[in-house]
Amino acid sequence: MTQPVGTEAPARGAGRNLNLTDLADRYGSDKGSRKHRYTELYHMLFHPYRQRKITFLEMGLLIGGPEQGMDKDRETADLPSIRMWLEYFPKAQIHGLDVSDFSWFSHERFSFHRCDMDDRAEIARVAAAMPSPDIVIDDASHASHHQQNAFLEIFPKLAPGGLYVIEDLRWQPESYEQEGITKTAALLRSFIDDRRFSHADSAIAAAFDALIPQISACIVHPVRYQKQRRDQVAVIHKR
Template sequence: MLDEGTAKKKTPINLTDLADRFGSDKGSTKHRYTELYHLLFHPYRGRKINFLEMGLLIGGPEQGNDADRETTDLPSIRMWLEYFPKAHIHGLDVSDFSWFDHDRFTFHRCDMDDRAAIAKSVAAMDAPDIVIDDASHASHHQQNAFLEIFPKLPSGGLYVIEDLRWQPDTYEVPGITKTAALLRSYIDTREFQHSDPAVAAEFNALIPEISACIVHPVKYQKKRRDQVAVIHKR
């Protein structure tokens, strides 16, 4: 039988439970990314960090819809605001989410095709401690964002890229090296290999800033192709 003190203890917050409550596909109903994220992010929970998520709601231009579509919810942003009670959450998307009002949330509208626009958006925020790229999933968009944002992270920062095994026909550039293959080349050879030598050179220039690059399969099933990457800032 539990004593009175034990009975009054609150159940620790669990990120997967929050994802399921708010309707995020990062939880148990689909990808199960939140199991990994809870492991990685829990030490940051009580800190005044800056958190950036790119790609805020499924169903944008990557699925053939207009960038000016009507948006009605921010499931993952609601989740992050509750999980990180002291963090300032930044959201970046090609569609408009400026209607969402919260004193710890700032929205940045940005087209990932435009590296200068990405750089401008990041310059308008304090350096993010954690970044999640869940935007269009187009390879060049992922690579544009990484090259502009990763150098801004402080030491110990985490940069996450989701859904590496899916790229949208609406955006994907023919012949481009997929981000999964780019990261795998670094994991295997300690050098980034890319079809565009200039892009390869930019990534290789960042190697001294990388302390770890880990790629996990979705749902932790080895038969799955590369799915989510975590890069740690030295």
């Protein structure tokens, strides 16, 4: 049987007990043990979803891009985390969103959406074009306003009981980060501490506050339990 373009045959012995960190390391994703170790948390959170027919969205599909000084029209030749998710979730429909072009990747369970996170209207268009996601991971530019644009447009579409994840809370790219905007980490911390969102822009604070009835829980996880590290992850659970 011929494998779809960009995929590999599952590892021998792969099945219900497949470990996500092992997959990340095999496919070269920075979410695994070689760098961030996010997959240690994700395996615990996502394992109950593994054999379900879920909709999964990841924003930001390959290291590099304008946030690291590369042209958005750069040539792309790999999708490590998407290949990882396709194997980890064998029944899921996987959606990918990025400012660069990954339309060359072909798989019957993968859909690509090209989108500029600076434009909330574009994000809203993408959200409207896909089913309600059960899991969302924001690993895009990491600019605070991009993270907040995405959350305001996509979290309302998240399925009840779904999980919304924001990676790398303590790293923002100088090329994109806007002066004076409240950092997403601080925005989420204000909700955790006070049950309301505090933001330098009162309109953004109000937009986030309007979503509070939909939020069941919000945690900020310091990976490796080192609070000063950049690799911190937020997980927001929808009611």
